[in-house]
Amino acid sequence: MRTMFRTIFVLSxxxxxxxxxxxxxxxxxxxxxVYIGGQQRPDLMRELFASYMAVNxxxxxxxxxGGATSDLHQKYLNMVLxxxxxxxDVFLIDVVRPAQFAAAGWAxxxxxxxxxxxxxxxxxxxxxxxxxxxxxxxxxxxxxxxFADSMFLYYRKDLLKKYGFQPPTTWPELANxxxxxxxxxxxxxxxxxxxxxxxxxxxxxxxxxxxxxxGGEMLRDGKLTxxxxxxxxxxxxxxxxxxxxxxxxxxxxxxxxxxRKEFQAGRVIFAVNWGYAWNHFESGAxxxxxxxxxxxxxxxxxxxxxxxxxxxxxxxxxxxxxNKAASAALIRWLSSPETSKQLAIRGSFHPVFASVYEDQxxxxxxxxxxxxxxxxxxxxxxxxxxxYKMVSDALRINTNTVMAGVKKPSEALAEIELRVGRAxx
Amino acid sequence: MQKRALIxxxxxxxxxxxxxxxxxxxxxxxxLIVAYPVLSLIVNSxxxxxxxRGVPVRFVGFENYxxxxxxxxxxxxxxxxxxxxxxxxxxxLVVGLGLAMLxxxxxxxxxxxxxxxxxxxxxxxxxxxxxFAWFFHSEYGIFNDIIRRIATLMPSLGWExxxxxxxxxxxxxxxxxxTVWKTSSFMALILLAGLQTIPASLYEAAEVDGASRxxxxxxxxxxLLIPSMLIALIFRTLTAIQSFDIPFSMPGPGEEAxxxxxxxxxxxxxxxxxxxxxxxxxxMFMLSMATTFVYLRYxxxxxx
Numbered sequence: 001m002r003t004m005f006r007t008i009f010v011l012s013x014x015x016x017x018x019x020x021x022x023x024x025x026x027x028x029x030x031x032x033x034v035y036i037g038g039q040q041r042p043d044l045m046r047e048l049f050a051s052y053m054a055v056n057x058x059x060x061x062x063x064x065x066g067g068a069t070s071d072l073h074q075k076y077l078n079m080v081l082x083x084x085x086x087x088x089d090v091f092l093i094d095v096v097r098p099a100q101f102a103a104a105g106w107a108x109x110x111x112x113x114x115x116x117x118x119x120x121x122x123x124x125x126x127x128x129x130x131x132x133x134x135x136x137x138x139x140x141x142x143x144x145x146x147f148a149d150s151m152f153l154y155y156r157k158d159l160l161k162k163y164g165f166q167p168p169t170t171w172p173e174l175a176n177x178x179x180x181x182x183x184x185x186x187x188x189x190x191x192x193x194x195x196x197x198x199x200x201x202x203x204x205x206x207x208x209x210x211x212x213x214x215g216g217e218m219l220r221d222g223k224l225t226x227x228x229x230x231x232x233x234x235x236x237x238x239x240x241x242x243x244x245x246x247x248x249x250x251x252x253x254x255x256x257x258x259x260r261k262e263f264q265a266g267r268v269i270f271a272v273n274w275g276y277a278w279n280h281f282e283s284g285a286x287x288x289x290x291x292x293x294x295x296x297x298x299x300x301x302x303x304x305x306x307x308x309x310x311x312x313x314x315x316x317x318x319x320x321x322x323n324k325a326a327s328a329a330l331i332r333w334l335s336s337p338e339t340s341k342q343l344a345i346r347g348s349f350h351p352v353f354a355s356v357y358e359d360q361x362x363x364x365x366x367x368x369x370x371x372x373x374x375x376x377x378x379x380x381x382x383x384x385x386x387x388y389k390m391v392s393d394a395l396r397i398n399t400n401t402v403m404a405g406v407k408k409p410s411e412a413l414a415e416i417e418l419r420v421g422r423a424x425x
Numbered sequence: 426m427q428k429r430a431l432i433x434x435x436x437x438x439x440x441x442x443x444x445x446x447x448x449x450x451x452x453x454x455x456x457l458i459v460a461y462p463v464l465s466l467i468v469n470s471x472x473x474x475x476x477x478r479g480v481p482v483r484f485v486g487f488e489n490y491x492x493x494x495x496x497x498x499x500x501x502x503x504x505x506x507x508x509x510x511x512x513x514x515x516x517x518l519v520v521g522l523g524l525a526m527l528x529x530x531x532x533x534x535x536x537x538x539x540x541x542x543x544x545x546x547x548x549x550x551x552x553x554x555x556x557f558a559w560f561f562h563s564e565y566g567i568f569n570d571i572i573r574r575i576a577t578l579m580p581s582l583g584w585e586x587x588x589x590x591x592x593x594x595x596x597x598x599x600x601x602x603x604t605v606w607k608t609s610s611f612m613a614l615i616l617l618a619g620l621q622t623i624p625a626s627l628y629e630a631a632e633v634d635g636a637s638r639x640x641x642x643x644x645x646x647x648x649l650l651i652p653s654m655l656i657a658l659i660f661r662t663l664t665a666i667q668s669f670d671i672p673f674s675m676p677g678p679g680e681e682a683x684x685x686x687x688x689x690x691x692x693x694x695x696x697x698x699x700x701x702x703x704x705x706x707x708x709m710f711m712l713s714m715a716t717t718f719v720y721l722r723y724x725x726x727x728x729x
Contacts, residue, residue, distance in 0.1 A: 404678035
């Protein structure tokens, strides 16, 4: 009898101890849920988080992977955050969105997590100015830059050399080179230029590149400024690329990754694309263009200047997170020069610190990054407004319909003016 | 005394009371999952709720409805939705009836036919949209490939591959073809069930009277199938009015082939304009209700 009581006593003590220990462990471990898109190299991010958890054993990071395009990524966040859901702690947001997150109150302002205002200023001063400004809305730090991006002109080094060309500096020059090379190569499947005119976010940049090149502006101090003749000249330039046979007829079906695939398959002479494409061209599994790829500044309009479209992603802390302090600490680490360097070497993600572009390990891994800095520095942000999606739709939908030949440029411009006006009213 | 009576009624309820008691959980359930969302939708449609602007919610009366009536994009979406409805509902009925007749024929591999009928029905709508978007792709699509082959074999026809998604009307055509393919098997399943309830003796008697196959179809099969057809048509029309997945996966030029459901999604999920999108959804709700009402009148009328 006595042994039985003893057994019961020991057993229950053990159970109690186990429960207590578990509860204790629950208290000291903070679980953070991080949401990123499918194209933001989840494999690489997992490794980063593993190294963070190794140094911070009290933090457990779960990764949730969303849509592969900026639009799908945002649709999910719109739904989760409209519902004030607390499950996500940290997420990546596109560089065009901080204004919307600030207006909706979805991102925790990060100013208070830097200790003092001098520490805050010191930390923010290291970032490239454009990325610091993109994430600061009315003095509030909405997000911290994760990586930068810009549009570049990719070209076939081998083909340009064969015909004795230097990379083109204007779009008409590019068209002439493409026609000469196409005629000389006798290859019906070789396109002159691949760019994006599908109704996707990237097509906003397709619209803006020639418009900006001519000195056009979209918004100034939240007010619509729209220069219709410059916009029309820009759309006409793209239409000419199709009419001259430099770009293919179904360009309205072409998205960012279509351009990447066509160029990678060796079927394109010139391509307009973001930084991520380079890694695929050089080391993609089935690449036909390894060691044949050159990267240059985008051409300008005749009489205009060369501009690029600014891209990139930023780490934000959810306003509904229950672990804001731990989340803020995590994203400060994710947005550090060390992490930026890792992302650059391993995934050809553009750094958000000028110093990292000149880092020897980085230039050894990606030689052209040294030349990329001036492009990234001159890249222009898309219009900043809480109603960005409406502005974006107005531009991309109308560019797409013009390139599909459904609308005349003048009709499209009237609709752009109407819809952008409605958005910023 | 009264209290006593109440307790008695609960312990030993009459038929009617018992019926109500048993129905209560179901009624509460329906109120929660049907009535509450619909009412909240209607309430929201009278407010200005624009989350991405960070402005306070305010009552605006019928402003959202008036805005919709003056919105060209709304009317284009309604037009596209009605085109899809008027093309794909009869289309699916005709194709579905053919498939049902085929699956009802007494032959050896009938089981196989019936099984393959389920395939399009079992596929998620978005998959069908994505598959057909590839079929109609101007470079890699199977339709243009066929056209190219025919054009090479018979140049005199003058056929040319099309950039389907560069043209609003060709895009609508592609959407309708995908929708008919996807939905006719559901039609066929319901019609097949209807076909099997028609007694064989009717056909035997008709055979004795010397009626032709066509006469049998027109005089026996069709009239007796009408109840099944109406049920199938109600479901099919309602889903056609709500068309989203297939047109969403097959975007034509710009927003030229946008449907009402897509426009509601754009305003709610993308623009976070919950007041305006609620008003649009109320329009769609009324459209669905009106359709159901017409069909139900017809079902009752048919019975009398």
